[in-house]
Every structure is written in structure tokens, then in C-alpha cells.
Amino acid sequence: MQDKKKFDADWDLVNKLDKMAIDYLKDGFSPKETQGLILNSELFKEWKSTERCFDVHYHDILRFEDLSSSLEFDNYVNMLKSIAFRKMEDKANSFEIESNTIYNGPTVHDTNSGRVYDRLFYQIGISISPFELGIEMGKFCKSMNFSEPIGLLEFLALFTNNASGLLNLGLEKLQELSDKQFIIEEFKNKYILKYKK
Secondary structure (H helix, E strand, O other): OHHHHHHHHHHHHHHHHHHHHHHHHHOOOOHHHHHHHHHOOHHHHHHHOOOOOOOOOOOOHHHHHHHHHHHHHHHHHHHHHHHHHHHHOOOOOOHHHHHOOOOOOOEEEOOOOOOEEEHHHHOOOEOOOHHHHHHHHHHHHHHOOOOOOOOHHHHHHHHHOOHHHHHHHOHHHHHHHHHOHHHHHHHHHHHHHHHEO
16 A cells, blocks of 8 residues: 555656646757756656656656657647638638648658648558648538547548547547448548548
């Protein structure tokens, strides 16, 4: 019981340190700058003041680069969901919106066409720009009568037949997906025909 309390206390402190690091990254500090701020913080001094149940490797820059990448991915997904939501409301057809959108996230720049594609879909043979991806996510969610867009990984799971990628949707949406398999297959076929490289 004492070990569990110590572990929980250590875990709580790590969560506070990670939250502090994420806040610094959100404020525009680089992973290296964030690492320096964390290593010189009072919380880290508290972490080092006693033996801990586990190590968290705050001296390794990869920890902060991973946090930064995770934030970047979250921002990218939120950008896609924003485009999808606008499409669901029939407000996202404009090239102007696309040309003013900055894509910080998992993308691939095709040197032949000069276009930017979503990397995750590109890896499965589908060449789609982030803006087009947001539009297609919105079309799909609207066809399913969802009140809000699903996330990138859930949308990708529909094309990779990865059922575990859909678990975050919740029981109600999973049931809707199950009930509307024909609509999903029809949408996927059109999507693949349009964007397959």
C-alpha cells in the first residue's frame, strides 16, 4: 500500500512537470528551451530531492521533442476538425480558406506536383491535401448525421479497417457506423477513386 502511494505521488509530480513543459511549448518555447526551463524549475528540484519509483528522462531532449510533436499533431487534428465542421455547415468550399491555412502537422511535400498531402493517408496510397481531408471528413460526418466531426485517426481507421482506431468514438457513434455500413462503403469507394495515387 505504501508503494502505491509513493508511485501515485511520483506520477502526480510527473504530470505537473509535463503540464508545465506543455505550457512552455504552447507559449512558443522550443523543446531545448523548454527542457532548460524544466531542469531549472522548483518542481524538478523536488523530483530530484528523493529517490523515485521510476525515471522520466528529463535530461533527454527526445522527451520534449515528443511532447512538441504531440502538441503539433493535436493542433493539426483540431485544424482538420475546424475545416470539417465548416463543411458540415456548408461554409468551407473556398480556395481562400485553403490558401490561408498553415499546415503544421504530419504532411508530405510532393516535389513533382508542389502540393502538400496528409502523411498518414499518403502512406496508404491516398494523395489528399489537409484542406481536402478536412472537407472530406466534414462530408462524411454530415452524411452520417453526426453533430460534430470525428478525429483524423478515427477517419483513417475507416480506410484501414482498423476497428480499434474507432474505440474513441463512443458507443452511440459506433452503433451508427455499424448501422450505416452501406453509406460508409459507398463513401470510401468514391474517396479512394478520387484521391488514390
